[in-house]
Amino acid sequence: MPSQVVPGSFRDPSGFLFFRDDGIYRQINHGYQENYDLLMSSRLYSTLVDAGLLIPHEEVEAAPVVTEQAYKIIKPQLIDFISxxxxxxxxxxxxxxxxxxxxxxxxxxFGMTLKDASAYNIQxxxxxxxxxxxxxxxRYEEGRxxxxxxxxxxxxxxxxxLMAYSHINLNQLLRVYIDGIPLDLASALLPVRTRFRFSLLTHLHMHSRSQERHADSHDGKAxxxxxxxxxxxxxxxxxESAIRKLEWRPGKTEWGDYYESTNYTSDSHKHKVEAIVGFLDRLKPRKIWDLGANTGLFSRLGADRGIPTVSFDIDPVAVEKNYLNVKKGDKLVLPLLLDLSNPSPGIGWKNEERMSLLDRGPTDMAFALALIHHLAISNNLPLVRIADFFDHICESLVIEFVPKTDSQVKRLLTTREDIFPDYTQEAFEKVFSEYFTIQDAVALDGSERTLYLMVKRQA
Amino acid sequence: MRAIRKFSKYLVLTLFVLSLFPSVAFAYLDPGTGSYLMQVLIGGVMGGMFAVSMFWRRIVAFFSNLFGRGTSKDNLADEPSKPSDPSE
Structure with missing residues (x-):
């Protein structure tokens, strides 16, 4: 059975991940044997798995990828979507x-310690x-x-x-610095008042200074x-105390109060929900990406039916609200921050260590609800490019067409010249029909919008 | 007050030790050494604060038990730390 080593799994010589047709595996190398055995025999593994903090795995009799290094092969639980x-x-x-x-x-x-603390190790x-x-x-060695x-x-x-004290969008620096934000940069960007908090003074500012002081030091004594x-x-x-005290209180943003400020009538909202539920029951997708999900209202229609749903939005306030609701119980919704006009790229060595959004697809079904006018008009994206994008990311599509006569589109056009003569419902259907078969079109009550169910044409 | 005096002493000592080194940053970075030494420098203060908080918890647990409240052994400092649920 052919194996494919996961491109981002090469830094740690303890082992690596690889794919086979029937799932994902992890090879444990001989060099890690003692630590793996201690993890399992000390009950640390079972304690953490029971606490819901560590991924469960089973040891399997599978052929290793690099035979001479292999101690064991384990099969970890499969994760729906890597973020x-x-x-x-x-x-x-x-x-x-x-x-x-x-x-x-x-x-x-349990006498052990974490030898790395990468955010990428958390899902x-x-x-x-x-x-x-x-x-x-x-193994933890006292003194070290x-x-x-x-x-x-x-x-x-x-x-x-940085998110709490400077700007919420500074987490995007993690896209530039794959091993975390350099402390000298963080220290330079943070306001002076962070120096008056002992934990931030020491762990960030003085830590950064210490790194600079010893940048050229190869002294084994140190x-x-x-x-x-x-x-x-x-x-x-x-x-832990420093992290717990960090808080971000989101203010009002364009999207955070979306459902309160739109001109949706309760009838048209209800009709939209019924139409989406009907589409879900008809196609029964195994996974959904909801693009432009806001706080995830429609994502929950999928999750309520047991379908894992990734709920993307560009607005940090909406994603935060969505996640806080997930913590209350909507466990199958995964809220994520995403600018669709510039989605997450492949980063790291050979641009392969962390996957691009498209590399993590395609998904069974995508939702594009009240989205297309933002792509076509706010971002000047031609309809054919939008259709081509959805063709790459999903097998079926629930998409809402919002005409120029809709108040939301009128609002977008108040501050700019209308250079979009091709943005019409006829052109939309014609262009999307080249990539998808239109299975259903529902005119939403109380609005001029139409909700489509489309299925990808077979190549 | 002793704890505050101890803390101040360590802070001044730490700042003094850091100020001994030249401030030129070289192109090649070996951040491990600076991070290692940083832990050694702050470990005394933070370990002291941790010990004080554990000691305080024992006192609270002792009086709670004395007056019949909070009989849980989890309150004792010498029990393994029960990490709190991050999703709470």
Missing amino acids: YPYEWSFSQLKDAALATLAIQKWAID FVEGRPLLIDTLSFE PWVAYRQFCQHFLAPLT RSAKLGKTAFLGIINNL
Whole structure:
């Protein structure tokens, strides 16, 4: 059976992930044998899995990829959708940070420690952050400082502090810096008042200064410095307290109050819900991407039917609200931040370490509700390019056409010249029909909008 | 007050040690060394704060037990730390 090593799984010599036709596997190399055995025998693994903090796996008798290095092959639970920290809302990143520290505290209790603290090792599964790298643990040696301290500060503390104190969109720096935001950059961008909070002064500003001071130091003596267990735990607890105190109180944005400010009548909203539910029951998709989901109102129609639904929006306030609702129980909705006009690219070595949005598709069904006018008019995207995009990302499409006579489109056109003579319902149907078969079109009561169900044409 | 004096002492010491090093940053970065030393420098203060908070929890637990409130052993500092649920 052919194997394909996951492109982003090469930094840690302990093992690597690979795909086969029947799922994803992880090879554990001989070099990690002692630590893996300790993880399993110490009950740390079962404790963390029971606490919903570590991905469960089973040991399998599968052929290894690199035979001479292989100790064991494990098959981890499959994750519906891999997301990245630059796609998370403030509270998602905060919960991921707290989960990492909770895992570290458990690990210490069992005589182990996290040897890395990468935000990319955390994924959201059923609304909760989960560590997906089973090989992140090593035996704790008393006296040794936390080897992942720098990484934790760069991946979690720096972006969260920047989001809370400077600007919510500064998490996008994580897209530029794959190993977290450099502390000198974070320190330079943060306001002076962060220096008056002891934890931020030490973990970010002084930490950055210390890195600069020792940038050229290869002195082995420095690395042999000892840190007692109480001091070690003190640092972990202080980091946890610092993260917990970081808060972001979102103000009003264009989208955060969308449902309160639109001119949807309750009848047209109800009709729209009924039409979508009918489409879902007809095609029964296994997974959905809801693009331009706002706070995820329609994403929940899929999730309520047991369908994992990724709920994308450009607005950090909407994504935050969506996630806070997910925490209350809508576990199959995964809210994520995404600018559709500039979706997440492939980043890292060979642009392959972290997948682009399109690499993570296609999905069974996409929702594009009250979206097309923003793409076509606000972003000057020709209809043919929009149809081509959906052709790449989904097998079926629920899309709402919003005509120029709609008040929302009129609003978009009040401040600019109408250079969109081709933005008509006829042109929309003609262009999309080249990629999709239109299975249904429902004129929504009380509005001039039409909801379409389309299925991709077979090549 | 002792804790505050101790904390201030460590902070001044830390700032003093950092100020001893030249401020030129070189192109090659080895952030590990600076991060290692940073932990050693702040570990004393944060470990002290952690120890004080654990000691305080024991006192609270002792009096809670004495007056019949909160009999849970989880309140004791020498129990393994129960990490709180991040999704709460």
